[in-house]
Amino acid sequence: MRKYLLLINDFGVIILSYVIALLLRFRGIIGVVNNQCYTIAFLIIVIPILFYFYDLYKPEYYTQRLRIFFRLVKAWLIVLLLYVVTGFMTKFVFLIESRVFIAYFFSLSFGFFFVIRVVFLKVLLEWCYRLPIGNNTCEYIGPPEYYEEYKQFFNANRVSGIRLHAADEKAVKHKAAFLYSTADTYDGLYTDIKKYLNGGQKLHVASPMFSHLGLGWEWCTLNDIPVYTFEPRHNHRVRDFLRRCLDIIISVIGLIILAPLFLLVSIAIKLDSPGSIIYKQERCGKNGKKFIFYKFRSMREHKKTDTQLASESNHYMKKTVPKTQMVENDYITDIGRIIRKTSIDEWPQFFNVLKGEMSLIGPRPHRPHEVKMYQDWHKDRLHVKQGLTGLWQIYGRGEMPCDKSIFLDLIYVSTRSLSLDIKLLFQTIPAVLLGKGAY
Numbered sequence: 001m002r003k004y005l006l007l008i009n010d011f012g013v014i015i016l017s018y019v020i021a022l023l024l025r026f027r028g029i030i031g032v033v034n035n036q037c038y039t040i041a042f043l044i045i046v047i048p049i050l051f052y053f054y055d056l057y058k059p060e061y062y063t064q065r066l067r068i069f070f071r072l073v074k075a076w077l078i079v080l081l082l083y084v085v086t087g088f089m090t091k092f093v094f095l096i097e098s099r100v101f102i103a104y105f106f107s108l109s110f111g112f113f114f115v116i117r118v119v120f121l122k123v124l125l126e127w128c129y130r131l132p133i134g135n136n137t138c139e140y141i142g143p144p145e146y147y148e149e150y151k152q153f154f155n156a157n158r159v160s161g162i163r164l165h166a167a168d169e170k171a172v173k174h175k176a177a178f179l180y181s182t183a184d185t186y187d188g189l190y191t192d193i194k195k196y197l198n199g200g201q202k203l204h205v206a207s208p209m210f211s212h213l214g215l216g217w218e219w220c221t222l223n224d225i226p227v228y229t230f231e232p233r234h235n236h237r238v239r240d241f242l243r244r245c246l247d248i249i250i251s252v253i254g255l256i257i258l259a260p261l262f263l264l265v266s267i268a269i270k271l272d273s274p275g276s277i278i279y280k281q282e283r284c285g286k287n288g289k290k291f292i293f294y295k296f297r298s299m300r301e302h303k304k305t306d307t308q309l310a311s312e313s314n315h316y317m318k319k320t321v322p323k324t325q326m327v328e329n330d331y332i333t334d335i336g337r338i339i340r341k342t343s344i345d346e347w348p349q350f351f352n353v354l355k356g357e358m359s360l361i362g363p364r365p366h367r368p369h370e371v372k373m374y375q376d377w378h379k380d381r382l383h384v385k386q387g388l389t390g391l392w393q394i395y396g397r398g399e400m401p402c403d404k405s406i407f408l409d410l411i412y413v414s415t416r417s418l419s420l421d422i423k424l425l426f427q428t429i430p431a432v433l434l435g436k437g438a439y
Helices: 002-026 036-053 059-063 065-089 099-129 144-156 186-197 208-212 236-272 306-318 334-341 350-355 378-381 402-415 417-432
Strands: 138-143 162-165 176-180 204-205 220-221 225-229 280-286 290-296 359-361 387-389
Touching: 002 036, 002 099, 036 065, 036 236, 036 417, 059 065, 059 099, 065 186, 138 144, 144 162, 144 176, 144 220, 162 176, 186 204, 186 378, 186 402, 208 225, 236 290, 236 334, 236 359, 236 417, 280 417, 290 334, 290 350, 350 387, 350 402, 387 417
Parallel strands: 138 162, 138 176, 176 204, 359 387
Antiparallel strands: 204 225, 220 225, 280 290
16 A cells, blocks of 8 residues: 555656646646647656666665665666657657756656655654554564564664564464574575465565675665565466566567677687587576577587586585686687677577577576586576576676575575566666676
């Protein structure tokens, strides 16, 4: 309910800023300039979408006003950029072109959003959550010595909507759970999360291990310990259908746009070293099903024995070494170094996505001999289609050791949603441009 109230509030701010901007610039409201209807429709659609992707409709995030301010600034700047770019690309056919109007609207709207969301909203939400009906009662799971401290924290920060109760308070009907995990390994932490997430309730998790991930997903910190939220998703068939539609659309567009570059890269690879242009390898997809994985060849052709492959995989799986230390740099070609650093070697996997063997977002597919060496907690990463990009690629890639990268994959599996997929698609762009963790 709070989310819908925030959305209605945003509609009000957009309309009010729009009307005042029209009055200040054109001295009127109706029929004073072309494209009025299209402009307000554009703003009412784009602004809430950006706010949604920046988690500005999640009340618990308002425990940190400064963080909300920076998220608001980022979303507002992107909306402004989208307005200007869309107007320029379409020659302002359906948007108001007046620079004065644009300046008025975006200045007013930011001022209103700042006052409401950063200054007053926390106070308003805290008042609403004082009513018993507005609280998200949470069962506390963790060391008993921390219970009173955390209960006092949430009582002092009612904007989170969490009312903490001990597990032995049988009279309380819990809507969610709050887990303080003392696990000091990623497999232990994932085991805790999986155990309490299977109940179908929202799960808030506090763990020191989250500090090492660098995701920035915490909505609050308790004694410098980040708190993440995991929420079970429903309607999986509908979500999978929409995700498949997104895979097909983006893959087709990507292949059409990149077709001329495919030709140039193919010629460069052929001239650089002898061998095939496309490197084919057997990988394991959803539920361990094997498929042929495509890449542009970036190494000189050489073969390894099964014993060598098993030894390498065993070393990577059991040691805290990043993937970059496992690469045989002596075999990488001159063109190969360029296409690996820029991730161009991954482009042929659009065909894997189009065929339905992979998805745009998901854990990276491993080779069969690597899957054979999975520990029990690793196997859950095979519950979804393997992906072209994902959390591991964006937040470290080859710089991460095995257990950390697999834990990121499992976080994705546990929190998988269409909105997260779209976020990761956009976050992939700067990660690729910067060559972060490429190997």
